[in-house]
Amino acid sequence: MRTVTDDERRARIGVRHALATAAPGVEAAVRAVTCLHATEASSIYLSAYARSRADRASISDALFGRRTVVRQLAMRRTAFAFPVDLLAAARGSxxxxxxxxxxxxxxxxxxxxxxxxxxxxxxxxxxxxxxxxxxxxxxxxxxxxxxxxxxxxxxxxxxxxxxxxxxxxxxxxxxxxxxxxxxxxxxxxxxxxxxxxxxxxxxGEDPGVLDEREGYRELVRRWLWSFGPGTEDDLVWWLGATKTAVRRALDDVGATPALLEDGTPAWLHPDDAEEVRLDEGWAALLPTLDPTTMGWRRRDFYLGNRGPQLFDGAGNAGPTAWWNGRIVGTWTQQPDGTVEVVPIEPVPRAVAAALEEEAARLTAWFDGDVVATGYVPPIVRGRVSRGSGEASAR
Structure with missing residues (x-):
């Protein structure tokens, strides 16, 4: 049985989630993480941009023109943006x-x-x-x-x-x-x-509805490729399903058993036998409830002990700043649309520079627009409540 280290899991985030190397388009960006959270309208755009560098017009075209990405209420009574070919599975399960x-x-x-x-x-x-x-x-x-x-x-x-x-x-x-x-x-x-x-x-036509067993099998199959290795509890939480449904789907998929670094039993996609490596560092600024941030129930390998500073009491995350597969802070916007990174703790100068470069790109992408979120990280609320006058750190 293969053991997947935390280092490899962080490399998988960069590779599988199209964060180290951009996906070739909006649809590929969505598929990289199975589906996008859509609780906040802006999150669809920001999650797709982070993985494809697509402009807003291209993302809008996928949603409203080509209609290849469709919003659907699904897991845990949450709105998601699905690739259109995954709708039948989600609807049935x-x-x-x-x-x-x-x-x-x-x-x-x-x-x-x-x-x-x-x-x-x-x-x-x-x-x-x-x-x-x-x-x-x-x-x-x-x-x-x-x-x-x-x-x-x-x-x-x-x-x-x-x-x-x-x-x-x-x-x-x-x-x-x-x-x-x-x-x-x-x-x-x-x-x-x-x-x-x-x-x-x-x-143009009804996409149909798979039966429950087939639907869960397809969702689990795609989740394993995007997020694996993952535990049974990760899948139960992500799907909002029962353990019985998850165990049956894992069996139907033919999931491969594995171990996490600490010995916890986990599962891999049946075609996911090779080690994933990534030698180059990468930076990303992800939006509220981004699928990478919210993809697992157990988040220690990329979050460490930073959860109370970034997640609310219900386990929902605001914007996050990432370096090389770890969350290292959050980000905010100033009234003129400028994006500023708020590190949780001091980071090396090269990491800070990479994050600031991402912030500059995202500022240009916003082009003066400002996005409000209902999930302001506690670390930012704390800075504002102390009367600093700033919700970010330069």
């Missing part, structure tokens, strides 16, 4: 699990608000909304204006004594099912205002 959870909760909250037969009510609202979207795509606000029933106030999720309009949750169920997708964006590139569109209208 991770997304289907989310649909069941969301539908049951929505029905329960409807009944808490006094609606009889919550499941039937949810079915009716979803059917009406889907028909309306097929007739004319629209934002959630536009759909609520056209369908008064979507304004029905039901118990808010997690707050049963608070009532809120049901429209956004009904649309989210449809989005998780894959029957509708986030089509055009009614906001600027860094703001998410999706125009909900029937999937067959957006893509």
């Amino acid at each position: 991770a997304s289907a699990r989310v649909v069941r959870q969301m539908t049951a909760r929505l029905a329960k909250d409807a009944e808490l608000a006094g609606i009889d037969d919550g499941p039937a009510w949810v079915d009716r609202r979803c059917a009406e909304a889907l028909e309306a979207i097929r007739e004319a795509p629209g934002t959630t606000a536009q759909l609520r204006a056209r369908l008064p029933e979507l304004n029905t106030r039901i118990a808010a999720e997690g707050r049963p004594t608070v009532l809120a309009p049901a429209g956004s949750r009904v649309v989210s169920v449809l989005a998780a099912s894959g029957s509708v997708v986030r089509g055009d964006n009614a906001g600027r590139w860094q703001v998410s205002r999706p125009v909900w569109t029937a999937v067959e209208q957006w893509l």
Whole structure:
């Protein structure tokens, strides 16, 4: 059984995630990490840029022109940007699990608000909304204006004594099912205002749905190539799935057992027998919830003890600065769009220079635009709260 050292795992990040050498295009950049996190609209652009050096027009074309990258609610009730050929797998496995959870909760909250037969009510609202979207795509606000029933106030999720309009949750169920997708964006590139569109209208045909077992097998197969070696717990967390589903998928894939440096059992893609080496150092500035930062549950080999400075209490990461497979800090923007690196601890002069070069490239790419994030790293919040007047260090 092969042991994969931490050094090799860090080299794999540089090679497999297209961070040491740029991918040949947006689609290749997405495939390098299986799919991109899409919780924040800007993260899709920044993650794709970090791996391909593509400009915003090229990334927008993949999303809205060629439509080769499609946003879909999937693992852990999170929005991701998938290569279009992976949609059927996601819809049948991770997304289907989310649909069941969301539908049951929505029905329960409807009944808490006094609606009889919550499941039937949810079915009716979803059917009406889907028909309306097929007739004319629209934002959630536009759909609520056209369908008064979507304004029905039901118990808010997690707050049963608070009532809120049901429209956004009904649309989210449809989005998780894959029957509708986030089509055009009614906001600027860094703001998410999706125009909900029937999937067959957006893509020209329905991409289909694999059964659950096939879907998980394909997701696990691609994850192993991008992120392997990984543990069973890594996969359970990443997929938001059960251990039973993960173990079955690993068996179906024919995953190869391996050991991490500390002896922990892990898994590799069945075709991943050769050691991955990388002799050149590399620097990267990655956005909030980037797939490299969020790809494993166990993050010691690239994060060390820096988690409390970069991750919130729920395990979500803001922007990160990387050197040679390790997170060494974060980055922020000044009001004029200038990107500045915030190291967690002193770094060698050559590393600082490489990170500043990345910051200069990213500043030019932003071209004056400023991106806000809902996941500000604790180290940056701490600097601001002390009244330094700066959220970054030169």
